[in-house]
Amino acid sequence: MRKTEVNPDNYTFACVLRACMEKSDSRGLRVVHGGVVVSGLEPDMTTSSALVNAYAKLGQVEEACNVFNKIAQPDLVLCNSMVTAYGHGGFWDKSLEMFREMLKMGIHIDGYTLVGLLSGFADPSLLEICQGIHGLCLKAGFDYNGYVGSSLVSMYSRCGCLYSGYRVFSSLSQVDLVIWSSLITGFSQSRDYEMAMLLFKEMNMKGVKGDAILTASVLAACAKFVVVQPGKEIHGYVFRHGLVLNVMVTSALIDMYSKCGFAHLGLRVFETASEKSVVVYNSVITGLGSHGLASQAFGIFEEMLFKRLIPDQCTFSALLNTCSHAELVKEGCDLFKRMEVEFGIAARTEHYVYMVKLLGMAGELGKAYDLIQKMPNPPDSGVLGALLSCCVVHGNLELGKIVSSQLSQLEPEKTAYGVMLSNICANDGKWDDVRKLRDDMVGIGLKKSPGLSRVGDGNVPYSNCNRDI
């Protein structure tokens, strides 16, 4: 088009911007934005709206805001885009402010406005505001709107109030797949796995067929709760409903089998899959690695490189996890270096956790401590906690004291760290030190609540189960 006489107009740019958004192409987005600026076209609602959406989707809310501010009299669609941009960025307060601004300007809100606004609320502390918005949805007559309905259901589940979500669900006159999906996913994410499975069955009985997103989500619930039987049934469901080719379903299946202890079944799903994404590879590497099958996991990584797939941070999490399970210290250190040098991926907190576990469990506590000192950001409780457990395993009281004092500064009310430290003394028979440490905890008003574990009997699924048993 650029090589012909035909010039792009605002709508052309909006279409191309949408493509950049769908492809998550930040560079392309900047280039097209540049094209809009130099095209000589007046900044208009259509392109601005597309720009706001694209920047927000790629996490650049500030840039979205800049675009928005250049328009003197934004219309409904442009305002909706901005409300949604703030909502998706997690800036619920700014989203709400924008919403109020719209009302002040006399703009009549619609379903898009409410969906955008609702998407920003994700914390139990915001429940009252959420209820207010819910009230507004009812008063403005949007209770028939399926988009608003599903947003309300997932908003309530994000705020930890799932039974309010269930009431919204029950009040809807038309229930489609996405609304079912919001509800079922909500229950499985709130750890109410049994309810999630029950609703999934009920949905199927009503003749609604699950799609890839919902099926992957239900499989994730099976993985989280370590129940292979329903997982297998859903594997059959996947075949019957033609979902085998979907990479999301494939990775969820691999993960489900691996988490339930059947790494070989996960591997079989992997081998028979025709479509394989980076996530599919990551899932199978994680599964094999967690079962100590390091050489197979490395083999799959090689295959991935051979197929010219680009490994991501998660791939290296999986690989480092593999090394720590198989006590492969040298391989782990090499991979940690390769990740940055060869693949340009900066080490994140979880990568440091794996490295600490790898070095620490091998008895290289000094090296683990040195590595932590070199972290770009100060270590959080996850990294330090990993190091403290290694101190317990190797009976290193000296380092254990240093680490646990750093931990108690980060999380003063957590009692487990003091107990771990006292266990080092107990293993060494130093009962006077044990008593002193325990007395100190009581002295500052800390009380260790006893641990509780529950085991399923093989037929009855675990409820509230602890996977470490």
Added chain:
DNA sequence: ATAGGGTTAG
């Protein structure tokens, strides 16, 4: 030209 549910990672 704008909406809703989302697989892998401590």
